[in-house]
Amino acid sequence: TEATKTAAAVKAPVLPDAQTVTEVKHWTDSLFSFRVSRPASLRFRSGEFVMIGLLGDNGKPLLRAYSIASPSWDEELEFYSIKVQNGPLTSKLQHINVGDQIILRPKPVGTLVHDALLPGKRLWFFATGTGFAPFASLLREPQTYEDYDEIVITHTCREVGELEYGRQLIENIKQDEMLAELMGEGFHEKIRYYPTTTREDSPKMGRITDLLKDGTVFKDLGIAPINPETDRGMVCGSLEFNKDIKVILEDFGLREGANSEPKEFVIEKAFVG
Numbered sequence: 001t002e003a004t005k006t007a008a009a010v011k012a013p014v015l016p017d018a019q020t021v022t023e024v025k026h027w028t029d030s031l032f033s034f035r036v037s038r039p040a041s042l043r044f045r046s047g048e049f050v051m052i053g054l055l056g057d058n059g060k061p062l063l064r065a066y067s068i069a070s071p072s073w074d075e076e077l078e079f080y081s082i083k084v085q086n087g088p089l090t091s092k093l094q095h096i097n098v099g100d101q102i103i104l105r106p107k108p109v110g111t112l113v114h115d116a117l118l119p120g121k122r123l124w125f126f127a128t129g130t131g132f133a134p135f136a137s138l139l140r141e142p143q144t145y146e147d148y149d150e151i152v153i154t155h156t157c158r159e160v161g162e163l164e165y166g167r168q169l170i171e172n173i174k175q176d177e178m179l180a181e182l183m184g185e186g187f188h189e190k191i192r193y194y195p196t197t198t199r200e201d202s203p204k205m206g207r208i209t210d211l212l213k214d215g216t217v218f219k220d221l222g223i224a225p226i227n228p229e230t231d232r233g234m235v236c237g238s239l240e241f242n243k244d245i246k247v248i249l250e251d252f253g254l255r256e257g258a259n260s261e262p263k264e265f266v267i268e269k270a271f272v273g
């Protein structure tokens with residue numbers, strides 16, 4: 001009845017910074033993406049992250065850092081997440097449905113932003129696993145195509161199914177008429193997509209770190225090796241991955257930059273657990 005509905009509404013705990021889920025897609029047993037409403041006041045730079053989460057059993061917000069996977073102009077916010085069966089947040093978050101609410105603190109931060117890089121010709125995105133998320137944002141950001149002649153996106157996952165979110169996103173970008181209008185016809189011809197797997201057969205196997213070190217990537221793509229004059233990089237993966245890529249990029253002569261001091265590459269740890 002109306003009376004009980006009102007009583008329930010009055011008693012329901014008010015979620016601080018609540019946003020409403022508008023879409024949920026499950027990609028594999030351990031990966032899903034979802035979209036939520038965007039707070040009217042939220043401005044962010046493509047590539048940044050925010051704290052999101054749910055109310056924990058103790059009634060306190062349980063929050064984790066999540067890269068915003070949607071571009072800065074999008075009217076909704078998209079996120080890409082792993083599901084950890086005993087993970088404090090993702091064990092619950094994986095069960096959200098359209099219409100549910102999540103908590104979203106509207107304070108975007110992060111280093112994977114165009115401002116943290118010096119001008120260049122070729123931009124590399126290096127991702128493992130859910131580290132693809134900030135690049136899902138930057139691949140839909142007009143500035144990416146205004147600032148660079150070529151964008152190489154590498155994504156290394158254990159299994160083929162884990163590449164699917166990124167693969168479909170790039171496929172959809174190519175067919176999106178609104179993006180073409182925003183960024184200019186043919187903008188997507190600048191994208192070079194280089195997916196690899198390490199534990200399941202696929203056309204390109206191996207860790208991107210090894211494929212960079214032995215020159216396979218450059219041979220496969222028919223491009224010159226990484227060079228500090230022309231190449232810029234953004235890295236998002238596990239701690240170990242980030243450490244290894246950093247050494248490789250430094251060996252090519254690139255230096256790590258930051259918002260306050262733009263250089264040739266920037267690194268951010270992907271959300272884990």
Ligand code: A2P
Pocket residue numbers: 128129156157158159197198199207208209238240241242244
């Ligand atoms: P591998 O299967 O050889 O460990 P994870 O799921 O462990 O985060 O890994 C995601 C992907 O990143 C996997 O394909 C994994 O390869 C790869 N990977 C993990 N650590 C590194 C690293 N230090 N350098 C390069 N690739 C890595």
